[in-house]
Amino acid sequence: MAESNSTSEAVSYGYEGDVALICIDNPPVNATGIAVREGLVKAVEAINADAKAKAIALYCAGRTFIAGADIREFGKPPKAPSLTEVLDVLEASAIPTVSIMHGTTLGGGYETALATHARVAMKGAKFGLPEVLLGIIPGAGGTQRLPRLSGIPFALDIAVSGRHAKVEEGLEKGAIDRVVEPGEPRDIAVAMGKEIIAGTLPTRRTADIQAKADDAAVAATLDMVTKKNPHLINLAECVKAIGASTLPLAEGLKKEREHFMVCMNSPQRAGLIHAFFGERAVSNIPEAKGETRNLQKIGVIGGGTMGSGIATSCLMAGYDVTLVEVKQDALDRGVATITKNLDGAVSRGKMKADKRDAALAKLSPALEMEALADVDLVIEAVFEKMEIKKDIFGKLNTICKPGAILASNTSYLDINAIAACTDRPQDVLGLHFFSPAHVMRLLEIVQGEKTAPDVLATGFHLAKNLGKVGVLAQVCDGFIGNRILGHYGKVISYLVLDGASPQQVDDALESFGMAMGPHKVGDLAGLDIGYMTRQRRKEEGLPPGERYGGDIADRISEREGHGRKTGKGYYLYETGSPVPNPAVADIIDEVRAEKGITPKDFTEQDIIDRYMTAFIAEAARVVEDGTAKRPVDVDMVFLFGYGFPRHRGGPLHYADTIGAKELVRRIEAYAQEDANYWKVPPLLRKMAEDGTTFADLNS
Ligand code: 3H9
Numbered sequence: 001m002a003e004s005n006s007t008s009e010a011v012s013y014g015y016e017g018d019v020a021l022i023c024i025d026n027p028p029v030n031a032t033g034i035a036v037r038e039g040l041v042k043a044v045e046a047i048n049a050d051a052k053a054k055a056i057a058l059y060c061a062g063r064t065f066i067a068g069a070d071i072r073e074f075g076k077p078p079k080a081p082s083l084t085e086v087l088d089v090l091e092a093s094a095i096p097t098v099s100i101m102h103g104t105t106l107g108g109g110y111e112t113a114l115a116t117h118a119r120v121a122m123k124g125a126k127f128g129l130p131e132v133l134l135g136i137i138p139g140a141g142g143t144q145r146l147p148r149l150s151g152i153p154f155a156l157d158i159a160v161s162g163r164h165a166k167v168e169e170g171l172e173k174g175a176i177d178r179v180v181e182p183g184e185p186r187d188i189a190v191a192m193g194k195e196i197i198a199g200t201l202p203t204r205r206t207a208d209i210q211a212k213a214d215d216a217a218v219a220a221t222l223d224m225v226t227k228k229n230p231h232l233i234n235l236a237e238c239v240k241a242i243g244a245s246t247l248p249l250a251e252g253l254k255k256e257r258e259h260f261m262v263c264m265n266s267p268q269r270a271g272l273i274h275a276f277f278g279e280r281a282v283s284n285i286p287e288a289k290g291e292t293r294n295l296q297k298i299g300v301i302g303g304g305t306m307g308s309g310i311a312t313s314c315l316m317a318g319y320d321v322t323l324v325e326v327k328q329d330a331l332d333r334g335v336a337t338i339t340k341n342l343d344g345a346v347s348r349g350k351m352k353a354d355k356r357d358a359a360l361a362k363l364s365p366a367l368e369m370e371a372l373a374d375v376d377l378v379i380e381a382v383f384e385k386m387e388i389k390k391d392i393f394g395k396l397n398t399i400c401k402p403g404a405i406l407a408s409n410t411s412y413l414d415i416n417a418i419a420a421c422t423d424r425p426q427d428v429l430g431l432h433f434f435s436p437a438h439v440m441r442l443l444e445i446v447q448g449e450k451t452a453p454d455v456l457a458t459g460f461h462l463a464k465n466l467g468k469v470g471v472l473a474q475v476c477d478g479f480i481g482n483r484i485l486g487h488y489g490k491v492i493s494y495l496v497l498d499g500a501s502p503q504q505v506d507d508a509l510e511s512f513g514m515a516m517g518p519h520k521v522g523d524l525a526g527l528d529i530g531y532m533t534r535q536r537r538k539e540e541g542l543p544p545g546e547r548y549g550g551d552i553a554d555r556i557s558e559r560e561g562h563g564r565k566t567g568k569g570y571y572l573y574e575t576g577s578p579v580p581n582p583a584v585a586d587i588i589d590e591v592r593a594e595k596g597i598t599p600k601d602f603t604e605q606d607i608i609d610r611y612m613t614a615f616i617a618e619a620a621r622v623v624e625d626g627t628a629k630r631p632v633d634v635d636m637v638f639l640f641g642y643g644f645p646r647h648r649g650g651p652l653h654y655a656d657t658i659g660a661k662e663l664v665r666r667i668e669a670y671a672q673e674d675a676n677y678w679k680v681p682p683l684l685r686k687m688a689e690d691g692t693t694f695a696d697l698n699s
Contacts, residue, residue: 007038007039008038010030011035017194019054019190020047021186022057030064033073037082041089053095054196055192055193055194058098059186061185064109065101065109065185067105068107074269087112087114087141090115090116098119100185101119101125102122105128110127110129119170120192120201129142129158132235132238134273138241139260142256143259148209148245150170150174234269244256271649279640282470287460293405293455298321299323301380306381309435312338313438317465320364335363342356373399378405393421393422410430411482412477412478415446415448415475416450430444442468445473447473471628480633491614493553494674500602503519508611509611512611519569527553528562534554551594569581612651612654612658615651616652619634623652624681624682632652638650638651
């Protein structure tokens with residue numbers, strides 16, 4: 001215990017002359033779990049009862065001041081005292097209080113600071129109210145006390161964006177009272193306590209300040225959040241709560257509670273918190289830990305969109321990058337794309353201009369693979385053809401130094417077959433990036449049969465350094481993401497063939513939360529990609545039992561165009577925003593007539609149910625056969641690589657909200673129409689029988 005009297009396993013207090021010190025020590029981030037709440041109340045009450053101190057300074061041990069409420073407690077029966085009750089006691093303290101903020105003071109942590117009588121932060125520290133990112137709103141006075149200090153517009157900005165602001169900005173806005181040079185929190189606590197006593201650090205109760213009404217700012221923000229994020233309920237609740245901050249504090253807190261509970265009880269909260277922990281869980285596995293290999297120089301083979309994106313990502317993380325292309329013009333195009341990507345990062349505020357110049361200086365373009373002789377890792381990102389990849393890996397085997405890691409960015413192909421072209425298969429793995437690779441956060445780390453543990457761990461280390469979410473996958477056609485996509489992609493074609501219009505499908509999936517419906521995505525990406533793939537596959541013949549070979553899509557490509565880039569596809573783009581292409585309806589009618597299909601009606605819910613059931617069925621198989629380690633790995637692949645709505649938590653988190661029994665019932669019903677496509681995965685059947693959930697399989 002940092003101080004001599006402990007009031008709980010996480011809180012202690014003591015005295016330095018007239019200054020009382022309260023220390024919170026609750027690793028890893030001093031979250032306000034029950035031990036902190038109980039200990040804090042007891043410490044404030046004991047110090048006030050002792051009546052020997054003239055100031056109380058609250059500080060934290062470890063890397064940060066309180067980073068929020070303990071979100072592991074959410075969804076469980078609440079334990080008293082609540083944080084709001086604790087902060088009432090803190091604010092009511094007769095002895096003036098000050099918070100000493102270091103690290104990241106967030107959510108319930110900043111709300112704690114707002115309830116003390118002054119806030120002192122160390123230079124370089126950050127603060128914020130990121131609750132909206134977890135599907136809730138500040139629920140311990142943040143929406144009421146911050147507007148009183150900073151005004152409503154700044155409170156709206158901080159609480160609605162959830163951003164981590166610099167404490168210097170907080171000082172400017174009145175949200176923080178003083179910024180000091182960094183030091184030991186305890187030393188600063190003593191010094192600030194003395195300043196309160198000396199009268200050089202003013203204190204006041206936030207509750208006593210009246211917030212200035214700003215109806216225009218509240219209305220404008222409400223309008224903005226409803227337009228920008230129509231699916232998220234908590235943003236509007238947050239704005240409304242801040243709008244209530246002109247009421248007396250007790251009444252405002254009551255309003256905040258009402259808005260908070262709407263969010264707390266929503267499945268969106270559970271989905272977003274699953275996403276928060278899932279992002280961390282994917283690398284919290286033995287394969288991601290342990291010894292790593294040295295990584296400073298990276299080679300990228302292929303200067304196309306993917307290779308250039310990968311090179312950009314590595315350069316942004318500070319690696320030396322050698323980019324290899326076979327022809328000078330392709331190499332020049334690759335360098336130009338990387339330069340453009342880095343410029344884009346600067347203009348989006350992701351990178352400073354001088355950092356861009358330093359990154360570009362670390363890029364070495366080359367026309368010969370021999371330039372990769374001394375790199376620590378090679379990432380091959382060339383055309384998706386096994387013969388080409390085998391040839392490259394054979395050459396890398398002779399060129400690269402011993403111990404160099406050889407990775408393929410293949411989206412589908414067999415890493416074991418690629419590794420077999422070398423006499424060092426232990427050094428080979430898959431690193432599957434998602435386009436644009438310098439933006440998308442997912443990295444599938446594909447383990448070959450012979451991949452060495454330190455090679456795998458280095459893959460995770462690389463993901464972390466690139467700011468990506470690395471997810472372990474085993475070898476199969478399409479790994480986790482593309483394999484599942486290949487399966488549920490078919491249900492979209494079936495829906496259109498059987499009666500839904502492409503626009504109906506798009507509207508339904510957008511209402512589910514997808515940023516863009518699949519036909520709009522097809523138009524955007526270019527329908528020619530799928531067209532060429534189908535033409536190649538047609539030569540091989542349709543798999544047995546397959547109902548649809550892409551006739552509708554083929555005819556759209558042949559007669560109408562390839563989507564947005566040609567002005568026509570599923571939609572017309574003459575006016576800028578997509579309008580359904582009437583010729584597509586004729587093509588669909590034509591194909592249905594040829595196949596003797598009488599179109600059925602599908603409701604929006606039918607479409608969502610069929611799409612998500614197909615999605616979940618293949619995801620269950622991916623977990624069952626071990627391609628993904630756990631359901632949470634599948635969820636994170638889709639959140640970070642495929643734009644699955646974050647507030648749904650991922651396909652298998654969403655599956656738990658439906659339940660295995662209902663999913664099996666649906667599959668069996670759909671199988672009446674097409675028993676070849678709709679099959680109950682054994683894992684799902686077992687879950688339906690024994691009541692297990694996908695969440696159970698995560699632990
Ligand atoms: C809130 O405050 C509600 C109130 O308004 C009202 C209540 C009535 N709880 O991210 P890291 C764990 S809502 C429990 O890897 P970093 C995390 O899981 C909360 N655990 O480190 C990880 O565990 P493990 C508002 C938490 O340095 C470990 O700490 N606050 C919490 O990259 C390290 O985390 C937030 O939303 C938590 N609140 O980043 C802040 N936070 O080692 C959420 C973290 O077992 N937290 N953990 O994997 C963050 O943004 C980052 O964790 C932080 C540190 C910036 C603090």
